Amino acid sequence: MTQGAGQGPETERTATLRDFRVPAYVNETGPYVDSTHPGDVVPPLDEAYPEGYPDGYTPTQRDLPVINRGDTLQLPVEPAAAPVAQAAAGPGPLYVVGDVHGYFDELITALREQGLIDADRHWCAGTARLWFLGDFTDRGPDGIGVIDLVMRLSAEAAAAGGYCKALMGNHELLLLGAKRFGDTPVNSGAGTATFQAAWLLNGGQKTDMDRLQDHHLQWMARLDAVEEVDGYLLVHSDTTAYLDYGDSIEAVNDTVRETITRNDADEVWDLFRKFTKRFSFRDEGGADAVRSLLDTYGGTRIVHGHSPIPYLLGEVGSEDDEEGTGPVVTGPHIYADGLAIAMDGGVTMAGKLLVRQLPLDN
Structure with a gap:
């Protein structure tokens, strides 16, 4: 021209x-x-x-x-994240994200380190597949910001030929219940309780509730509870309670959505209570508990969040670990005869927000 x-x-x-x-x-x-x-x-x-x-x-x-190079002021430049390697054919690489709990900045850092988003926080991973294991809000400062990011990345990833999807965590149920039912009494099994009180007790943030809108509620209410991808059974909680809701992945997801749609406070509370159970895979008989889920829903390994790795290892840190004596989490925890992979790095207790590609290196 x-x-x-x-x-x-x-x-x-x-x-x-x-x-x-x-x-x-x-x-x-x-x-x-x-x-x-x-x-x-x-x-x-x-x-x-x-x-x-x-x-x-x-x-x-x-x-x-x-002016020679030595005469100029040299400013450090943040290195670009390594791009995600793309498969020549078929689906892209698979990634999973542990519990986020409102820690927006830590999530951005972890996604950048894996080459999934760029410096402007947009999807740059092409056909990669990304699964969030639930618990986006509570305890951390910006749960709604996390949800907004995941919703946007879902659209951007789909446009690029990949996907970004999410599972239902117990804190999504808790936030839904607090918004819908507030101080309505529910039968907790140990007396009278309310979603509002439980939400506040479990780290509910007023700023999240103030910014919560209908499209956030609709998005959370439609999340699946269980999924199987590439031989990995993905769930939020380390519990066998999923078996109470169906003998197939489709049945469990349908039952959970129907329970939320019926809008019965006691039913939703019971669902929340069961999804809050933990440690089913940790102690004696843990491997058998994992096998019961794998035999029912498929897969060869289960990947979950919910129980922080420091808890699974018997190491407990504090929320504000100013002296740096909190738990040291370097990556996912494999246990239960190698059948379970824990992904909650304990970001709420000065641990680490985990984003990892599957299969793991070890």
Whole structure:
């Protein structure tokens, strides 16, 4: 294309971090390339160019120096996240995310480290598949921000040929119940309780409730409770209570949605109470409990959140670990004869928010 009105100089692509469009003249050599350092003695122009000035060169009172790289202020640049490797054919790589609990910044960091989002927090992983294991809100400062991010990434991933999906956690049920039923008494099995009181007791944040809108509620109410992907049975809670709601993945998910839709406070409370149970896979008989779920719903390994890894290991940290003595979590915890993978790194107790690709390296 010839240069005309409203058109700049011809441009070319450069392999820079942010893919700037660089004018062609930036890469040209010229009379300034070999200029001396500021402060050096500059030879007279007739000595510098005894055969005449180069074409297009306009002499000034003194030749303009080039500032060398060592004279400039060097600012650190955050390295770009390694892009997710794309499969030549078939589905993209599979990733899972443990409990987030409103820790928005930690989630952004973890997704960036895995190359799933870019510096502007948009999906950049192509056909990758990403599963959140539930518990987006409570305890941390920005649960609604987390939900908004997951909803947006779901649309962006689908447009790129991948997906971003989420499971129902017990804290989604708790937030739904607190919004719908408030202080309505429910039969807790140990006396009278309310969703509102339980929500506050379990880290409910007023800022989340104030920002909670109908589309957030509808999104949470439609989440699946169980899914099987690539031989991994994905659930939120480390409990066998899922067996109470159906003998297939489809049956469990349908029953959970129907229970929420009926809008009966006692029914939803019972669902919340059962999904809050934990440690079914940890102690004696834990491997058999995992097998009961795998035999019923399929898969060769179960992947769950809910119970923080420090709890599973008998290590308990504090919410505000200022002295750095909290639990050290470096990755998922494999246990129950290798059949269970725990993904809640204990971000609420100064642990780590985990995002990992499956299968694991170890």
